[in-house]
Amino acid sequence: MLTPLQTYFPIGVVLLVAIGQAFLLLGLANTLGPRRPNPAKMAPFECGSVPVGSARDRFGVKFYVVALLFIVFDIEAVFLFPWAVLFTELGWAGYVEMLLFVATLLAGLAYVWKKGVIDWNE
Numbered sequence: 001m002l003t004p005l006q007t008y009f010p011i012g013v014v015l016l017v018a019i020g021q022a023f024l025l026l027g028l029a030n031t032l033g034p035r036r037p038n039p040a041k042m043a044p045f046e047c048g049s050v051p052v053g054s055a056r057d058r059f060g061v062k063f064y065v066v067a068l069l070f071i072v073f074d075i076e077a078v079f080l081f082p083w084a085v086l087f088t089e090l091g092w093a094g095y096v097e098m099l100l101f102v103a104t105l106l107a108g109l110a111y112v113w114k115k116g117v118i119d120w121n122e
Contacts, residue, residue, distance in 0.1 A: 076102075
């Protein structure tokens with residue numbers, strides 16, 4: 001009969017082997033890898049575009065607000081999928097709850113639209 005700690009021993013061995021292999025491969029790549037630096041390799045790479053300006057430039061707050069809005073509406077989609085799968089089992093109560101959820105999100109969208117957050121021309 002195995003004790004509870006003995007049942008986790010194989011998992012610990014696999015974790016130790018994986019960590020050891022990671023360090024071994026990183027060490028070998030660092031030791032045996034070629035080192036031929038040149039200006040083309042040392043230049044920053046930005047999707048094939050020539051870098052313009054400093055990497056320390058600040059982004060406008062609007063960029064972050066739009067990113068947060070994207071996350072909010074992306075999470076809305078995450079909640080819509082399970083509801084759609086269980087649509088018939090949830091009945092009218094689930095339908096009304098989802099209508100309230102979507103109405104809340106639409107009210108938020110109307111608010112940020114009215115505030116001009118989504119308008120990129122400003």
